[in-house]
Structure formats: structure tokens, C-alpha cells
Amino acid sequence: MVTAHPAPVVCPVCALGVADVGGLAVHLVDAAERSEVAHVMWLNRHVTKRRMPPSELEKLLDERTAHGSSASDRVAR
Numbered sequence: 001m002v003t004a005h006p007a008p009v010v011c012p013v014c015a016l017g018v019a020d021v022g023g024l025a026v027h028l029v030d031a032a033e034r035s036e037v038a039h040v041m042w043l044n045r046h047v048t049k050r051r052m053p054p055s056e057l058e059k060l061l062d063e064r065t066a067h068g069s070s071a072s073d074r075v076a077r
């Protein structure tokens with residue numbers, strides 16, 4: 001087992017590993033465009049209900065992760 005995680009950013013919905021927050025934004029927007037329900041729900045609940053391009057979403061995700069990643073592990077009911 002390798003302890004160091006190969007992907008610094010992991011999708012909170014499907015655990016897909018991506019290179020950075022920009023990659024996560026692209027992945028989330030892509031999933032939302034395919035109306036992938038779990039990802040759409042996560043975006044609506046945690047980031048925004050607005051549709052936006054990955055470059056915009058990346059900024060919001062950046063702000064969110066900057067406020068401490070451990071707190072984001074709390075899943076709302």
C-alpha cells in the first residue's frame with residue numbers, strides 16, 4: 001500500500017482522483033451536463049445552484065477548500 005495519495009484532489013461524490021481543483025471543476029461540470037444526479041445534488045448543496053463554466057466553478061471550489069478541508073467532510077442530512 002502506498003500511503004501518499006497519487007491524486008491531490010478527489011471528487012467528493014465519486015472519489016475520482018484529479019490533478020487539481022481545475023480538474024475537479026471540469027469533472028463536476030461534465031457530470032452536471034450529463035445530468036448525473038449525485039454530482040448535480042452535491043453542486044447544488046455545497047457550491048452553487050447556478051450553471052457555470054469550469055473556470056468559474058474552479059474559483060468557488062478554491063474558496064471552499066481554502067476554508068479548511070476537514071470541515072467539508074461533514075455531510076449535511
Ligand SMILES: [Zn+2]
Nearest residue numbers: 011013014016
Ligand atoms: Zn465525481
